Amino acid sequence: MSEYQYYEFQAVDRPLTKDELEGIRALSSRARISATHFVNEYHYGNFRGDERKLMEQVYDAHLYFANWGSRRLMLRLPTTLLPARSAEPYCAEGALTSWTRKGHLLLDFAYEAEDGGEWDFETSFTLASFTTLRTELAAGDLRPLYLAWLSALTRWELEEDVDEDEYTSTVEPPVPAGLARLTGPQQALADFLNVDPHLLTAAARASSAAPSRTGDKDALTAWIRALPPREKDTLLLDAALGTAPQPGPVLLARHRAASRGTAEPSTATRRRSAAELLDAAHDVRSEHTRQQEQARAQARRAEQGARESHLDRLAKxxxxxxxxxxxxxxxxxxxxxxxxxxxxxxxxxxxxxxxxxxxxxxxxxxxxxxxxxxxxxxxxxxxxxxxxx
Incomplete structure (x- = not known):
């Protein structure tokens, strides 16, 4: 099987300077490069750059995947929008790491197939499917982080040398609202990280409903109306000139902080252990299998009934x-x-x-x-x- 690797970077909050762009072009002669975008595919050889450093210095999002099963998504946000302490509870070895650099929080989502598996040539990803996650995280929606933790638990369950006591002693991080109904980018992330859908269903049982868009919009409208005119003028000017990050996530984060975090993880529900979640996922999986078998049996009966009716009409x-x-x-x-x-x-x-x-x-x-x-x-x-x- 031939080698295949895909690299994509995107600058969201500001375009690269002329000097930065020249430095990026020196890393690849074949990549498609602009002031906001870098895309290259490798069928042999490797990317000469350091993805981590590029993210720390110039880019806001990075996607990588290879045909032997490696996947990586990196996002960068200002710490004023998403502080490191908010991400720390969700970090898990092999699935999510985070660190800060020059006023930014960097999130590194990863998935590594155990045996590589067979490459599905229909499988491909683009960074556009995931960049909206930055906006969601900046606005206080931590579902992407919880999905990474579930991905780690999905793989952890498959390991053979884990002490059962570890599953019992490991407790889930705060459960965000809205897990039962993910956004499009969040579902794409769940697929990218190979989150067990039955585990996700079990986890969502402790997740409250996401805030109503209508109610949230009304409250946000009232809150923005109360902002000082000078501050609103500054926000509009920065947005028009592109001299600052997009004001939308900033305003949403400030509004939700002011309203005591309506989208913050629920702390009222008791945190479940990894063992409890895995047991619940097993029950969900068993019920799903039972329902599928029942549906197949009903389909067979319906098909047989239709067949008998057809033969009865023919016999006449x-x-x-x-x-x-x-x-x-x-x-x-x-x-x-x-x-x-x-x-x-x-x-x-x-x-x-x-x-x-x-x-x-x-x-x-x-x-x-x-x-x-x-x-x-x-x-x-x-x-x-x-x-x-």
């Missing part, structure tokens, strides 16, 4: 069915030939149910004798085991 007028078969064969085309064979197999079953298989055999013998000069039709008869015995 077998002579018309034989005439229809003659008409289909007379068209001398592959499609009608196939339809005739299908109808013949149905008639055979009808006669078997009625206890008159000899009558079907007689009709079939006459049919084969009449059309023995049609090799394509005869071949279809043979393949369908429609032979006169």
């Amino acid at each position: 007028n077998t002579e018309q069915a034989w005439q229809d078969i003659a008409h289909l064969i007379g068209q001398k085309q592959p499609g009608p030939y196939d339809a005739a064979v299908t109808l013949l197999k149905d008639l055979r079953e009808v006669h078997d149910r009625a206890g008159t298989p000899e009558e079907f055999t007689r009709h079939l013998y006459d049919l084969r004798e009449q059309h023995r000069s049609k090799p394509s039709l005869m071949r279809r008869f043979t393949d369908a085991d429609l032979t006169a015995r």
